[in-house]
Amino acid sequence: MNAASAKHVGAQLLGEIEEGSLEELLDSFRVNLTGGSNSIRPCIPIPALANIATRYHKATQSTPPPVLSVSGRYLQLLYHLISTLIAEPYNYTVVVVDADSRFDVTRLVNSRFPGSTVSSYPAQLSAIRHVYVYRPARGQDQVRAAVAAAGEWMLYGAHGSRAREWWGTVVIGGSGTGGGPSVKGDINAGWKGWVKVEREEIEGFPADFSVEEALRDREKRQKVVDDAGWVASSRVGSYLWRDN
Numbered sequence: 001m002n003a004a005s006a007k008h009v010g011a012q013l014l015g016e017i018e019e020g021s022l023e024e025l026l027d028s029f030r031v032n033l034t035g036g037s038n039s040i041r042p043c044i045p046i047p048a049l050a051n052i053a054t055r056y057h058k059a060t061q062s063t064p065p066p067v068l069s070v071s072g073r074y075l076q077l078l079y080h081l082i083s084t085l086i087a088e089p090y091n092y093t094v095v096v097v098d099a100d101s102r103f104d105v106t107r108l109v110n111s112r113f114p115g116s117t118v119s120s121y122p123a124q125l126s127a128i129r130h131v132y133v134y135r136p137a138r139g140q141d142q143v144r145a146a147v148a149a150a151g152e153w154m155l156y157g158a159h160g161s162r163a164r165e166w167w168g169t170v171v172i173g174g175s176g177t178g179g180g181p182s183v184k185g186d187i188n189a190g191w192k193g194w195v196k197v198e199r200e201e202i203e204g205f206p207a208d209f210s211v212e213e214a215l216r217d218r219e220k221r222q223k224v225v226d227d228a229g230w231v232a233s234s235r236v237g238s239y240l241w242r243d244n
Contacts, residue, residue, distance in 0.1 A: 042168045052237045065186050069187075069195065071194075073230070078170060078172075078187070082096070082108055083109070092166070093154070093161035095134070096132070096133045097136065099136055099173035109124065129160060132153070134150055144183045229242040
């Protein structure tokens, strides 16, 4: 290749580089050095969330399980993640051990935009039969027994998801009433966790905003509130998604 051709190819390559902050570039480089966002198991098929899990476990020198420990309004993240796991192209099956009796399997399907192929909740109605929900009594012994029974059933039981890969077990409320160590699932969710889920913050009205202006813009304001996303934040980064 002569000098002119090399210069032309180099310019093309530079032109194809996406713009991004130095922090994003360094984060991507660090994740690649540690084996990529799917270096932890079970893998999380949402790259930004997988990157957070990878960086957290590297920073704390911890090893899953759990791959994520979620607090706050954790159900919103669980619906988003599990819906993604059981939908195309991943087609996993998932166990949920719900000691709080709050998990609603119908929330895995997008009710606002049914049939949408680009959604934070991509699962179709037919896929939710591959989510197995156990609701043991509260208490570590009961939750631990349910986790063990669910694992045995998924491995050896005559269930309807044998053709799918079992992704893992989500434990909700596994710390019991005694405040001891949580029963470990592949994801733990409860009153404490290193990932906190909250509603996306919406800016308030300006200080000089009049009552008349507020009333005039209330419909527009309500739409902004209704369209607010969810944020899963941690010491190593955050992830935002919307209910679309």
